[in-house]
Amino acid sequence: MKIGVEDFYRIRFISDLEPGKDDIYFVITESVKKRNDYESRIWSLKDLNEFTSGPRDSSPKISPDGKYMSFLRKIENKVSIMRIPLKGGESVQIAQRKDVSSLKWSKKGNKLFFISNQEEKSDDVKIIKRYPFYFNGKGFIYNKRPTLFSINLDGRIKKITDSPYIVQDYDVSINDEVAAILSIDGQKLYWNNLYIIRGRKMEKLPMEGSFSDVEFSPDGRYIAFTYSDNSSSIFQHRRLYIYDIYKKSAKCLTCDMDISIGNSINSDSRMGMGKHIKWLNDSLYFLANEGGSSSIFSVDIKKFRHKKILSGEISIDFFHPSSDGIYMIAQRINEPQEIYRDNEKLTSFNKYFTGLQKPRNFRFRASDGEEVEGWALLNEKRDSPSILEIHGGPKTSYGNAFMFEFYLLFSSGYNVIFMNPRGSDGYSEKFALQIKGHYGERDYLDIMEGLDYCMKNFNLDKGKLGVTGGSYGGFMTNWIIGHNDMFKAAVTQRSISNQISFFGTSDIGPEFNGDQIGGAPFDNIENYWEKSPLKYAGNVKTPLLIIHSDEDYRCPIEQAYQLFTALKFFNREVEMAIFPGENHDLSRSGKPNHRVKRLELIRDWFIDHLNPKD
Incomplete structure (x- = not known):
């Protein structure tokens, strides 16, 4: 098909x-x-x-x-x-x-x-005192404060939180106690705190770091949450904890598991995701990545034993444990979302896409001995051009989730290769954190060695290669074409080209680059420039299409402008497509016609430069 x-x-x-x-x-x-x-x-x-x-x-x-x-x-x-x-x-x-x-x-x-x-x-002149002052998908937020309210059924509204608190998540107990994850003005972006709110009294849990997914137990005694102390990196694996309100003590339930709570598998065919932890009686159920798949585990909070409940080649976007099974909204690598009970498919909303070819899963040993996982969507004609797709994050993953983009390229005559190099989620914490401070090193080698593995094992044509990626994947696309000329065409999307300016213009710049590059450009400018693809623009020979959104505050559009200008300066082949009114999430939640136009641009750029045969 x-x-x-x-x-x-x-x-x-x-x-x-x-x-x-x-x-x-x-x-x-x-x-x-x-x-x-x-x-x-x-x-x-x-x-x-x-x-x-x-x-x-x-x-x-x-x-x-x-x-x-x-x-x-x-x-x-x-x-x-x-x-x-x-x-x-x-x-x-x-x-x-x-x-x-x-x-x-x-x-x-x-x-x-x-x-x-x-x-x-505020009037039309923005008087800004807070940082971050804008945020991707939300626009300018310097004068906005997410606040928790309650409302009676007759419409009377009551404010629960107020300045200086910013609400990120919350839950309500059987006793109307509120557990809220709050940050305050001036707090680092990846840091927050967990509070218990009883009327006007607020009790802060004595833990510092990053909280998410707060859920009260049915009896109101325990608060479950995921947490990282950020001591090594903002990309540490998140662990599952419970806090006993009576004993005022917290316990980690998954610290003996080298696994990250949640689902970070990329898909362009979902609208949001649910919470990653759920209660059922005295058990906590949680979602975790294992390689390129989602698994559901449970923990008995009386015995503190966890076991795997459900796994397989699947990506779980929402789930609900019940007495008659686990209901899920899930997708597979060659099937968009449907509703399942355990492994039984209950719906066929996306039956049009039934029968799509399944990619081949592969694993290879990198040159340092680490195993790296990937997938290849292979055409019958092995002399077809091949496109390498690189995910963002970097701590996300590819895997058993549907990517419409990949099947469009496959149907247009390409082999599509995608993998999870060092820095990806779903594997050990060491695997994920190994690229911290070392962008363009082991991650780059994993990708190039994985591509070489595919060339040799799937008999693909080394002379017909394209590369594309978004966000961190855009950074890596820029990095690759600045360090070799084996690709005949490239498309970089919502990318990073200059780590120095990214620090000052991205909504997450100081925290993200402070962690991933190291320090600040004011005292580490040589390393910031060393890790900037823009430094290597003069080496680029690959024809490049730059795709960016003008309201992208994660990787601001100035990153695209700088790269485009540099390549024009060096008289290279480059074009730039700017999507108005869109943000960093264009490929996932942009206006439908813009999403289609983006796909057309990617497909046509590769057709023009790689010329696949019918």
Whole structure:
């Protein structure tokens, strides 16, 4: 089966898995080409029908008594908090605000909690005092503060947190206690704290580092969370902890496992992901990467024993453990998302893509003896051109998740090679942290040695190679073409070209580069320049297409401008495509028509320079 670029509009994105008493609810999002937008509606798994009318409904939450659903409805530039009876009836608006996220019921069912920006008044001149002052996907945030609120069902709103706190995540106990992950002005970007809020009293847990995924136990005694002390790197493996409120003590449940909590497998065919930890009675279930796959484990908090519950060649985006199995929204390497119970597929929303060829999994020994994993999507004609895809992060991974982009290139006549070099997630912590301070060294060697392995073992043509990647993958694309000329074409996306200016313009610059490059450019400028692909622009011979978004605040567009200007200065073949109104996540959540245009640009650049045969 071959797919074309227009088949992107056929993908149905599944998200927001929410259990009810006798049903499971979820959200289906579809691209609407004519309006260049998305429509989303809440569905019932039991009936396999739409439960809400849309056109922009999300975040279904079932009341504790099982009688009502609350959800969010986006109407133009505002978000409404809605409530609807599950047994039939019209939805009612409880409140409307500019933005609402993280909607939850109180355990008593008499109110809802949510996060919304508390916005300071400002005129057209931006007077900035806070850092970071902008953030990717959120725009300028210098005058906005994510704040926790509660709202009664009659619409009365109460503020739970206030300045200087910024809410990142929270949960509510059976006693209406709030566990909130908060940061404050001036705190380092990858650092936050966990607080227990009882009325006006706030108790901070005596742990410093980075918290996420906070969840109260059903009886309210324990708080589960993932945590890293960031002592070695901001990319340390996250561990699972519980905090005993009665004993005021924390215990690590996974410190004996060299595994990172969560799912970092790349996909361009999902809309968001759920929390990575869930309670079921006295057991905690958690999601973790193992190589290129997701696995679900459980921990009995009385015996402190963990066991693997579910694994396989799958990427799990949302999950819910129950007495009759684990319900999941998941995808496979050659199949977009569907809903599963354990290993049984329950839906066929993306049946159009059934039957796509499965890539070949391979492992090779790098020159230093480390095993590296990868995949190759191979055409029948082995003399077809090959494209090397490089993931971002760097601590993310490729694996058993669907990449529409890869199948489009494959259907256009290319072999597609992708792998998890040093720095990737899903393997040991040492494997992930080995490139810290050493970008362009062992990671570069892994990629080139993996490519050489594919050339030899799959009989691929060394004279017909292209390379592309985004974010860190864009950095590596830039690095590769500045250090060899074996590739006939390259596409760099949302990339880093200059580590010095990245430090001062990226929303994560000082923290990210301080960790990954080392120190600051003010006292380490030689190393910053050494690790900048821009330094090697004069070596580039490979024709390059630069793709960037003008509202990318993660890898700001000045990175693209500098690279383009340098290559023009050296009279190299280079083009630049700028996507207006898009950010760092163009390939994952940009406007549908922009996403399609991006895919066309990548495909056509390689066609023009590699000329695959029909």
